[in-house]
Amino acid sequence: MILHNTHKLLLLLLFFVQIFSGFTLRIKYKFDIDSKYKAEAHINGKHSINGEFKTDYTQYYKVITSILSVNENDLAEIQDDGYYYINNTTIETLKEVKSNILTTYFKDNTGVTFAPTDTPFPVMRNIPYIPDIEITPGTTWDFDGLEVQEFFNDKIISILPVTVNYTFIGMDKELEDICEIKYTITVNVENKLTGSIDSRIRSVNGISNNTLLFNIKTGSPFKEIYNRDYKILTYNQSLDSNFVYEFKDTGERIWTLVEKIPETIMESLKEETKNIDDVTITQDDKGIKLSLDDIKFLPDSATLTETERIRVEKIANIIEKYKDKKTLIVGHTTDRGTEAGRQKLSTERARSVTDFLISKGAIIQENTQIMGQGGNQPVAPNTTLEGLKKNRRVEIYILEE
Incomplete structure (x- = not known):
């Protein structure tokens, strides 16, 4: 406490010195x-x-x-x-x-x-x-x-x-x-x-x-x-x-x-998720991205299927150790339906995955953002079954901030 007060007094003294000394x-x-x-x-x-x-x-x-x-x-x-x-x-x-x-x-x-x-x-x-x-x-x-x-x-x-x-x-x-x-x-x-x-x-x-x-x-x-x-x-x-x-x-x-995320975290995530189907780990300007491809919900809804809940829970157990970091959950759809409908559905699905991860203690609510991108960011053609699976995805970002 004495050191802290001394430091404040020195700064205050410098403040007055700069005014009267031609600073x-x-x-x-x-x-x-x-x-x-x-x-x-x-x-x-x-x-x-x-x-x-x-x-x-x-x-x-x-x-x-x-x-x-x-x-x-x-x-x-x-x-x-x-x-x-x-x-x-x-x-x-x-x-x-x-x-x-x-x-x-x-x-x-x-x-x-x-x-x-x-x-x-x-x-x-x-x-x-x-x-x-x-x-x-x-x-x-x-x-x-x-x-x-x-x-x-x-x-x-x-x-x-x-x-x-x-x-x-x-x-x-x-x-x-x-x-x-x-x-x-x-x-x-x-x-x-x-x-x-x-x-x-x-x-x-x-x-x-x-x-x-x-x-x-x-x-x-x-x-x-x-x-x-x-x-x-x-x-x-x-x-x-x-x-x-x-x-x-x-x-x-x-x-x-903003501090960069160590490369060792991405390497660790790749190793821990290698046996989970349809999970891709990459790094971009936002941070480390875990893409859950071909994510399955009940028809025309944002409710995860029972088998999908098992997959997402495996992800939750892996990322829990990083929950002190900021996260961004982004939902994506195929090009089916209307633009407004795709936007609404992608946001609701991002929220659904977020709520599930919060319930499992994998992420913290106040550290988390959600975003729906509709069908605006396809990673594959929507003309093939494989392309539709890749575009129907939710991305979990561990952010560099």
Whole structure:
């Protein structure tokens, strides 16, 4: 306890020294090839229409950021693997993935971003921007950015030009190697129908106040807190009427380094599952994947057959030793039926396998996510019996996070 308090006093002393001693600092983003970061965001807000309160909402999303390459000018090629979860998901509950989006873009060491215009990730572009200059507590700067939003949850995105004003506060009083930057995002946009903003929107006005904690040693964000108040004026052509949607919310994003899963785990899983039929073990960017091919349920349902329960229980006994790790269960179907029906069935089957694994103590609910992919990711042609068996599968991921 004495050592802990002494450390806090030293950090507090350094905080005051930097203010009165001409302390300066040059901050920049750093990119290490093959490194991964996870950013998790949790948002709570209120939604009103024409000034009348409509609903409270909770949102949760996660982005796994991988550094693919870095050139001699410190321009990094980055891949974001983004997961949006159904509304009212919390960190403590089983998380159902609403959508999973993979985006590749470029970013330099000041935060300037070069990204596709047809994807919601990264949500903030050129934000936060950190100038390549010596800064001291109280230094301010401005740099315009872009904010990408899907306001009506129907996959139609709007790219909004925003003005951003920054102030460098200094090194944090309690956290080592962490500095604090405050910035305000102001949006004041009239839709000129150029295609970059949803045509239903006439204007967007609002402000977001943000506090960023940045790790100067790793060159990456550590934590961000924001308060946002946006008003969206829309026009309903069929009703010949305007509506004002207002969103007030607070959010928190936390970044952590993702550690790779040791290759010995995959080799062990291959050895332990070699006598179980139709199980394939592979490794990809998400982690280690156990694919249960030709998985059998009762007709047109998500109920495992008795023989299938025996197979899945064998898997449960094997993966139980890794239950402290995050897991993702993904359901897949063949191309039979409607798209909506396939999506619903694949999600229900992923949930069924998840519930069974939880009941056997093989995985932990709060560490687990589920996702249905319908028939969107076939691994074989649906024109043969063998292909149908391979596509009718559930995948269990042991995640690298």
